[in-house]
Amino acid sequence: xxxxxxxxxxxxxxxxxxxxxxxxxxxxxxxxxxxxxxxxxxxxxxxxxxxxxxxxxxxxxxxxxxxxxxxxxxxxxxxxxxxxxxxxxxxxxxxxxxxxxxxxxxxxxxxxxxxxxxxxxxxxxxxxxxxxxxxxxxxxxxxxxxxxxxxxxxxxxxxxxxxxxxxxxxxxxxxxxxxxxxxxxxxxxxxxxxxxxxxxxxxxxxxxxxxxxxxxxxxxxxxxxxxxxxxxxxxxxxxxxxxxxxxxxxxxxxxxxxxxxxxxxxxxxxxxxxxxxxxxxxxxxxxxxxxxxxxxxxxxxxxxxxxxxxxxxxxxxxxxxxxxxxxxxxxxxxxxxxxxxxxxxxxxxxxxxxxxxxxxxxxxxxxxxxxxxxxxxxxxxxxxxxxxxxxxxxxx
Amino acid sequence: xxxxxxxxxxxxxxxxxxxxxxxxxxxxxxxxxxxxxxxxxxxxxxxxxxxxxxxxxxxxxxxxxxxxxxxxxxxxxxxxxxxxxxxxxxxxxxxxxxxxxx
Numbered sequence: 017x018x019x020x021x022x023x024x025x026x027x028x029x030x031x032x033x034x035x036x037x038x039x040x041x042x043x044x045x046x047x048x049x050x051x052x053x054x055x056x057x058x059x060x061x062x063x064x065x066x067x068x069x070x071x072x073x074x075x076x077x078x079x080x081x082x083x084x085x086x087x088x089x090x091x092x093x094x095x096x097x098x099x100x101x102x103x104x105x106x107x108x109x110x111x112x113x114x115x116x117x118x119x120x121x122x123x124x125x126x127x128x129x130x131x132x133x134x135x136x137x138x139x140x141x142x143x144x145x146x147x148x149x150x151x152x153x154x155x156x157x158x159x160x161x162x163x164x165x166x167x168x169x170x171x172x173x174x175x176x177x178x179x180x181x182x183x184x185x186x187x188x189x190x191x192x193x194x195x196x197x198x199x200x201x202x203x204x205x206x207x208x209x210x211x212x213x214x215x216x217x218x219x220x221x222x223x224x225x226x227x228x229x230x231x232x233x234x235x236x237x238x239x240x241x242x243x244x245x246x247x248x249x250x251x252x253x254x255x256x257x258x259x260x261x262x263x264x265x266x267x268x269x270x271x272x273x274x275x276x277x278x279x280x281x282x283x284x285x286x287x288x289x290x291x292x293x294x295x296x297x298x299x300x301x302x303x304x305x306x307x308x309x310x311x312x313x314x315x316x317x318x319x320x321x322x323x324x325x326x327x328x329x330x331x332x333x334x335x336x337x338x339x340x341x342x343x344x345x346x347x348x349x350x351x352x353x354x355x356x357x358x359x360x361x362x363x364x365x366x367x368x369x370x371x372x373x374x375x376x377x378x379x380x381x382x383x384x385x386x387x388x389x390x391x392x393x394x395x396x397x398x399x400x401x402x403x404x405x406x407x408x409x410x411x412x
Numbered sequence: 413x414x415x416x417x418x419x420x421x422x423x424x425x426x427x428x429x430x431x432x433x434x435x436x437x438x439x440x441x442x443x444x445x446x447x448x449x450x451x452x453x454x455x456x457x458x459x460x461x462x463x464x465x466x467x468x469x470x471x472x473x474x475x476x477x478x479x480x481x482x483x484x485x486x487x488x489x490x491x492x493x494x495x496x497x498x499x500x501x502x503x504x505x506x507x508x509x510x511x512x513x514x
Contacts, residue, residue, distance in 0.1 A: 038434040038435065039434070040433055040434050089431070092433045092434060094433070094438075094440075094453070117429075117442060118429065118442065119429070120429030120430070120431040120438070120440040120442075121440075122440070122453075141444060142443065142444055143442060143443060143444070144441070144444050146440070146441065146453070
């Protein structure tokens, strides 16, 4: 019994529990409180108009969200990630936030910060989310920002929100979306981000944009596809600091790449999951194929996690093209091919996504993993190649 | 230095939420200013967990120490020292408060 000292242990209880091999059924849960957004970003995979009454009427009411949060806490979750759409569009956001925090959940909030009011900033200061808020930034000045969001005045709103968070000392990080209107501002963005008190590293920037995950608009998909950088532009971006890029990627490849075989869900999808705005529990935020979704209006998180998702995770590909290529590819892991991406691009779970494949091949050529004209799935000695570039960077 | 009164009864602060996950007691700050920073959680060790469960606002710390000494068959003096040490840490972090009127 005698403790001596150190009765209270600070740190990440997640890792303590996991180290002891007693992982709770659910670690964290993503919730898309709404698909509506007050921006109309040119690249967005999900947004619907902020004021759409039909969409709003379909969204889960507060009580249903509370039931889901309660169950998540009972299953052992420590964090709820609230995203959207723009989650702050929900009139009951503060109520839901407080409810989750009073259950002992940390809240991770993804927002554009435009609807941060003095009252909400006060609340976030008084009852901290315990996770840094993540604010997406679309430009460093009104012309560029609003060329992305397509909402006049949105830049001023974003600046107001950020100023309120800074004033109340509410910890937040920023991340970017690199798009044609704001590409010239990357250095300025990174310099500004470095002045924020809670930024410990350069901000992440998304650039390989997903198509509409509701598969609701061919026209929007064409527009999004046109905003993506070419494989060569992608490599040029990643390799802005060539030495550190090579080192990081060699280590990453040594750890995470390899042929996945015919199992479709080689990732962690389905061990947690994402509840969409209408109460459908998905294995992850992207995969909205109706065959792999579970409606919480008629069931529970536990049922999905224990009875449904494990069966889905066992699914194997029967698509000959996938089996001939992705299943055998030693670059899987570097390539982001997955059921979610396949769904957005093709409406299936296992169709190779050419865009990802081309981008991965370009990176692999730059890193010296592939020669010009080689196809990764035909390479027999992938691990040996990865080992070679790892040895090179570690000895340099 | 926070003074701990062994003849007083304490309760968990309303500004924290205590959760048991897979056998571990985790103290989640609810209000700002709990603990050493605003984004940290705290896990009790076995000693802490045994004590926390007994903070009911009625039982004094001395009674709790006596009960723990019997339960763990440990010298009462050592247990009392442990209880005092842990309560000092918890008070410093504002995770417990004295039950009013006790």
